[in-house]
Amino acid sequence: LVRGFARSRTGELGNFWADLVRGTVRILLPISVIGAIVLVACGAIQNFSGIHEVGQFMGGTQEWNGGAVASQEVIKELGTNGGGYFNANSSHPFENPNPFSNLFEIFLILLIPFALTRTFGRMVGSLKQGYAILGAMAVIWIGFTALMMWTEFAHRGPAFEIAGGAMEGKETRFGIAGSSIFAVATTLTSTGAVNSFHSSYTGFGGGITMLGMQLGEIAPGGVGSGLYGMLIMAIIAVFIAGLMVGRTPEYLGKKIGTRQIKLAACYILVTPALVLGFTAAAMALPTPADSMTNTGAHGFSEILYAYTSGANNNGSAFAGLNADTQWFNTTIGIAMLLGRFLPMVFVLALAGSLAEQKPVPETAGTLRTDKPLYAGLLVGTILIITGLTYFPALALGPLAEGLAS
Structure with missing residues (x-):
């Protein structure tokens, strides 16, 4: 997609195998070793x-597996995958031994997606364009982290006040802060690794993890997928700005016409259609409802989270839901397949349409997309589009649970 903006009058977007080898040998492998x-x-x-x-404190022994855990862990976080070596994932001391390792793993999760914004700026010939995208990502990430801290520290109730916050489901070695930052990082990217139990978060806290995925995992998102998801939203923001001033929208010298907007619209509609459609079907049918261990708003949140996580290539879960049934294995599998691959098709088609264009010269009426004003417009566009799409479902689940507690 970046090459689609950077190149003109060509149908060539690069060589997949060359990109795969370079990305693996020059970036993923060296950072993984270190x-x-x-x-x-x-x-x-x-x-x-x-x-x-292994001996136990109270006497007796327990059997433990060894393994190449450290190397697997860094690959898991750096590649935003999330499949842990042990079932407890990043809350297991063999995978995540102390608070420093916890922060280091968060750093690995965010490293490549945030760094790719500078790559984008260099490839299109303007680092300021990359910094504008970086600014939008950072504002969303910091805002979500602050909200998560607030709702988990300030939650009311005798048990919470004695513990100093909502400690249920948190890893005591890291506390609320270390668990909250990790939860936001793993759901605003496509990682899915966890160091705490998302289902045990407060109603609002669980909603924040869900909303992070429902944004499209673009702040900063997955390795590569976060950047192209954010650029799709940048095109939508430019289109909206063009409608406001009555001018044909342009982004990085490329006209955003009917074809480009249709492809962008298909991209942003695929995942919500899968998530909301399957959630509605699961709630309407009697058999899927039997898998819920919780009733009411939290039970609905479990199902909404399951399809949100599957369709958005995340992999984390509320885990109060018994998803190992024929219905959920089939429908979540379909959501994963379509939610991951269909958007790529639309992105590649959009990239091809942009690469074929001849760049248009910048004029006094061209919207400056390297300024803080545009970054703010981009953040607003992301939150409004997602809010309008998912708000009714969120209101039935985490918002209802949070307001009732």
Whole structure:
């Protein structure tokens, strides 16, 4: 997609195999080696031993697996995948030994998606364009983190006040702050790794994790997918601005016409259609409802979260839902397949249409997309479009639960 903006009058968008080899050899592999060494220094295990017995404080022994955990962990976080070596994922001390390793893993999750904004700026010939996208991503990420901290620290109730906040489901080694930052980072990207139990968050806190995925995981998003998702929203924002001033919208010298807007609209409509459609079907049918261990608003949130996570390529879960049934295995699988691959088709088609264009010269009436004003417009566009799409569902689930508590 970036090459579509950077190139003109061509149908060539690059060589997939060359990009794959360069990305793996020059970026992913070196950072993974360094990151694994850091995690080993923090206390994460890295060996090739099998099952061995470990003594317990109260006497007796327990069997534990060894393994190449540190190397797997850094690949998991850097590539925004999320599949942990142990079932407890990043709350397990062998995977995430201490508060420093926790912050380091958050750094790995955010590293490439945020850095790609500078790559974008360099490829289109203006670092300011990349910084504008970076600014929009950062504002959303900081805002979500602040909201999560507020709702988890300030939640009222005797147990919460004694504990100093909503400690249920949190990892005590990291506390509310370390757990909240991780939860926001993993749901605003396509990681899905967890160091706490999202289902045990407050109603508003669980809603924040859901909304982060429903934005499209674009702040900063997954490795590559976050940037192209944000650029789709940048095109929508430019189109809206063009309608306001009665001018044909342009972005980076390329005209945003009917074809481009149709492709962008298809991109932003696929995932909500899957999430909301399957959620409605699951709530309407009797068999899926039997999988809910909670009733009311939280039970609805469990199902909404499951399809949101699957369709948005995240992988985390509220986990109070028994999703290991024929219905959920099938429908979440379909949501994963269509939600991950259909948007890529529209992005590639959009990239091709942009690359074929001849750049138009910038004039006094051209919207400056490298300024804070445009970054603010972009943030507003993202929140409004997502809010209008998902607000009714969120109102039935996390918002209702949060207001009732």
